[in-house]
Amino acid sequence: xxxxxxxAEIVFKALNEHSVEYIFGYPGGAVLPLYDQISKxxxxxxxxxxxxxGAGHAAEGYAxxxxxxxxxxxxxxxxxxxxxxxLTDAYMDSIPLVCISGQVPTHLIGTDAFQECxxxxxxxxxxxxxxxxxxxxxxxxxxxxxxxxxxxxxxxPVLVDIPKDVQFQKGNYKSAKxxxxxxxxxxxxxxxxxxxxxxxxxxxxxxxxxxxxxGVINAGTxxxxxLTEFTRITNFPIxxxxxxxxxxxxxxxxxxxxxxxxGTYEANNAMYECDLMINIGARFDDxxxxxxxxxxxxxxxxxxxxxxxxINKIVKVDVAIVGDCLSVLNDMLTTLKNKHSDFCNSNxxxxxxxxxxxxxxxxxxxxxxxxxxxxxxxxxxxxxxxxLTKNQDTYITTEVGQHQMWAAQFYKFDKPNRWMTSxxxxxxxxxxxxxxxxxxxxxGKLVVDIAGEASILMNxxxxxxxxxxxxxxxxxxxxxxxxGMVRQWQELLHGKNYSESYTEALPDFVKLAEAYGxxxxxxxxxKELDDKINxxxxxxxxVIFDCLVKKEENCFPMIPSGKPHNEMIxxxxxxxxxxxxxxxxx
Amino acid sequence: MSKSAYEIDQHHDQVERYVVVAWxxxxxxxxxxxxxxxxxxxxxxxxxxxxxxxxxxxISRITIATNGTQxxxxxxxAQVLKLVPVHKVNIYPINDETxxxxxxxxxxxxxxxxxxxxxxxxxxNKFEFLDKTSKSFxxxxxxxxxxxxxxxxxxxxxxxxxxxxxxxxxxKKGSETVKDNKGQVL
Numbered sequence: 001x002x003x004x005x006x007x008a009e010i011v012f013k014a015l016n017e018h019s020v021e022y023i024f025g026y027p028g029g030a031v032l033p034l035y036d037q038i039s040k041x042x043x044x045x046x047x048x049x050x051x052x053x054g055a056g057h058a059a060e061g062y063a064x065x066x067x068x069x070x071x072x073x074x075x076x077x078x079x080x081x082x083x084x085x086x087l088t089d090a091y092m093d094s095i096p097l098v099c100i101s102g103q104v105p106t107h108l109i110g111t112d113a114f115q116e117c118x119x120x121x122x123x124x125x126x127x128x129x130x131x132x133x134x135x136x137x138x139x140x141x142x143x144x145x146x147x148x149x150x151x152x153x154x155x156x157p158v159l160v161d162i163p164k165d166v167q168f169q170k171g172n173y174k175s176a177k178x179x180x181x182x183x184x185x186x187x188x189x190x191x192x193x194x195x196x197x198x199x200x201x202x203x204x205x206x207x208x209x210x211x212x213x214x215g216v217i218n219a220g221t222x223x224x225x226x227l228t229e230f231t232r233i234t235n236f237p238i239x240x241x242x243x244x245x246x247x248x249x250x251x252x253x254x255x256x257x258x259x260x261x262x263g264t265y266e267a268n269n270a271m272y273e274c275d276l277m278i279n280i281g282a283r284f285d286d287x288x289x290x291x292x293x294x295x296x297x298x299x300x301x302x303x304x305x306x307x308x309x310x311i312n313k314i315v316k317v318d319v320a321i322v323g324d325c326l327s328v329l330n331d332m333l334t335t336l337k338n339k340h341s342d343f344c345n346s347n348x349x350x351x352x353x354x355x356x357x358x359x360x361x362x363x364x365x366x367x368x369x370x371x372x373x374x375x376x377x378x379x380x381x382x383x384x385x386x387x388l389t390k391n392q393d394t395y396i397t398t399e400v401g402q403h404q405m406w407a408a409q410f411y412k413f414d415k416p417n418r419w420m421t422s423x424x425x426x427x428x429x430x431x432x433x434x435x436x437x438x439x440x441x442x443x444g445k446l447v448v449d450i451a452g453e454a455s456i457l458m459n460x461x462x463x464x465x466x467x468x469x470x471x472x473x474x475x476x477x478x479x480x481x482x483x484g485m486v487r488q489w490q491e492l493l494h495g496k497n498y499s500e501s502y503t504e505a506l507p508d509f510v511k512l513a514e515a516y517g518x519x520x521x522x523x524x525x526x527k528e529l530d531d532k533i534n535x536x537x538x539x540x541x542x543v544i545f546d547c548l549v550k551k552e553e554n555c556f557p558m559i560p561s562g563k564p565h566n567e568m569i570x571x572x573x574x575x576x577x578x579x580x581x582x583x584x585x586x
Numbered sequence: 587m588s589k590s591a592y593e594i595d596q597h598h599d600q601v602e603r604y605v606v607v608a609w610x611x612x613x614x615x616x617x618x619x620x621x622x623x624x625x626x627x628x629x630x631x632x633x634x635x636x637x638x639x640x641x642x643x644x645i646s647r648i649t650i651a652t653n654g655t656q657x658x659x660x661x662x663x664a665q666v667l668k669l670v671p672v673h674k675v676n677i678y679p680i681n682d683e684t685x686x687x688x689x690x691x692x693x694x695x696x697x698x699x700x701x702x703x704x705x706x707x708x709x710x711n712k713f714e715f716l717d718k719t720s721k722s723f724x725x726x727x728x729x730x731x732x733x734x735x736x737x738x739x740x741x742x743x744x745x746x747x748x749x750x751x752x753x754x755x756x757x758k759k760g761s762e763t764v765k766d767n768k769g770q771v772l
Contacts, residue, residue, distance in 0.1 A: 124619060125626050129670040132614065149670060183611065184670050187769045308771045309664035312657070320771045 004170040008037040014143040024055040028075025030102030033167035050461035054433040056086020061437030064420045069096040077115030088126040090157040092424025096150040097157035105165040119161045128156030136171030144176040153186025154307040190323030195331045203343045205276035207354045208236045214243030215281020219325035224416040226329035239267035242423045250412030260288040262405040265366035272565040279303045281325045284314035294564035366557040378478045378549040382410040395447045397434040399455030400426045402484035402555045407450040429458025435473040453479040463516040466542040475544045480551045513544035522546040561585035599655035605678040605756040611671035612646040633753025676764045678756045689752045690727040696745025704744040
């Protein structure tokens with residue numbers, strides 16, 4: 001019989017077995033035995049955040065930019081409840097997180113003990129799975145299961161709740177190799193008959209579009225390569241969801257830009273008019289589809305997803321392929337090359353009319369905006385940031401709101417895992433901690449959080465973390481003093497009743513940066529913007545960049561709620577397109 | 587006309603009753619996972635019956651009577667199937683292919699003629715008496731949900747009653763058993 005270990009030792013032995021390098025956490029009474037153990041660990045470094053939500057988003061940023069699971073460690077009660085937003089965020093965006101939470105000792109569970117809460121009860125709907133471990137001999141096995149479930153299939157957050165007495169008790173360790181989850185076996189390889197059905201549709205199509213999503217990013221960098229090869233071979237136009245940006249190079253002419261509510265005119269019209277839609281790792285989210293009953297009315301639809309419950313959930317499809325994006329793309333490529341080698345040569349001609357139509361839509365230049373000599377336009381700020389940082393391998397995180405959409409529209413991503421944004425849950429306060437996690441995973445790389453002045457204040461305390469660990473993240477605030485997206489909806493949908501969307505008292509962000517021990521920079525005119533951005537990039541310390549932008553600019557183009565893809569509004573002159581029915585939707 | 591993703595198919599399809607049967611690991615919290623999924627996604631639970639059916643493998647069978655359009659029912663099946671401790675899920679439409687049974691314990695309180703009439707009603711239905719006193723009896727009613735509904739309606743006319751019901755159980759007729767459908771498109 002092997003040597004007995006304490007619960008805390010078992011936890012870290014398991015984390016070591018899964019090659020964990022970083023834990024984002026915050027100590028407290030119910031995790032002190034684990035923190036005892038942390039101080040003895042040689043290969044695992046703890047990053048002390050300033051709020052547990054920050055630990056969760058930092059772990060998300062780490063996971064998204066590295067392809068490895070993010071690990072968070074929090075105490076019982078408020079530690080766990082503060083983690084709920086980050087877990088929900090990771091669940092919505094399919095990000096692998098392993099959260100370990102402390103719990104009051106088993107004999108106190110259910111007594112309303114100090115810092116007790118029903119953590120597994122609270123987190124049940126916002127995790128892929130969770131466990132309360134009451135038996136130390138189940139601990140190793142549970143942690144191995146947690147890693148397996150978080151990282152395989154459709155990735156997601158898991159939580160392991162460990163009572164304090166279990167952390168002290170001695171028990172047996174079990175290796176990950178000995179652990180199987182009988183009821184959890186995600187399907188990686190798709191049925192060949194389905195692949196062949198899809199390929200039949202592909203070779204016949206005259207107006208195809210590839211609609212790719214976060215599933216391609218989650219399937220690893222090789223999946224992005226396969227997607228790129230597939231797109232090049234077919235010469236099909238490709239659009240991407242917010243989460244899928246970077247899987248196919250954003251600067252490539254075959255890329256139509258993002259689709260959906262703030263997507264480009266060409267992408268949305270191509271979705272509406274196409275005769276074949278190839279959904280690769282996306283989920284027909286309501287920000288993408290607009291009005292469902294008028295969604296791409298004349299197309300055959302192929303849906304590739306590793307999660308069978310995504311299929312036919314929102315949009316009924318003609319060919320449903322359950323499998324990992326990499327495996328499916330490779331199988332489709334093989335079938336195309338082996339059985340239809342002539343297609344690859346002849347296809348450019350066949351879909352040339354379709355490309356002509358797309359280029360006509362492109363001529364609308366739906367992302368254009370009115371330039372201004374005196375004020376910095378927010379779009380211009382992101383464009384300049386892109387131009388001045390595109391030649392180095394830059395990682396972008398965002399908060400949530402107008403700035404996020406402008407970042408998605410104007411910053412072009414040529415590689416996967418360079419874009420970390422909260423899409424499903426839309427969590428303001430995501431970007432700064434996510435930038436911290438991203439910088440930890442990618443030392444030496446430029447990491448910029450494109451932020452709004454309202455969002456950034458939701459987790460601003462993490463500046464202190466960035467300074468402590470000398471993480472030279474850049475917080476690029478598009479400061480318009482409004483909760484811009486709220487203001488925009490109030491303008492367009494609520495009769496310009498700007499209720500509570502203006503922040504009457506904002507901090508001086510330059511002084512705020514200095515107070516944290518970081519560097520503050522402010523830009524107020526378009527003229528000085530380039531120099532200041534260059535200055536920011538050159539500083540090897542955390543920077544808050546306060547970019548004062550035009551206050552009332554709206555984010556266009558936009559599909560108003562309740563409208564189909566072909567009824568976009570392109571700019572301020574187009575606003576009467578919104579209906580009463582559309583106003584009640586979110 | 588539906589306007590958004592929140593109203594898919596509701597208007598094109600009729601709401602019908604179904605029974606969802608899930609085979610799950612009998613572990614802490616598993617019922618909360620399944621029932622929480624129903625409430626969280628806005629599905630209805632008419633009745634719910636659960637018990638361990640395989641003591642060696644620790645597997646429980648959960649039977650939920652629910653209603654929805656066909657698309658909603660498919661989505662319920664897919665979502666329940668996605669839960670980690672769930673082995674397989676089957677859907678039974680309410681038709682002749684499936685056996686449905688529900689059990690109720692009914693305590694009747696009454697005297698004299700009314701007590702006799704109530705007793706006679708139970709005898710007519712061939713229900714088994716489990717307890718009798720001069721002022722009350724407990725009867726076990728077994729049958730379809732509608733049959734039990736009717737019986738309760740009738741016996742209430744004779745006195746006051748206290749009722750406990752199991753909710754529906756379901757099993758498909760014939761020699762076929764439910765195959766593993768984890769990870770499949772439904």
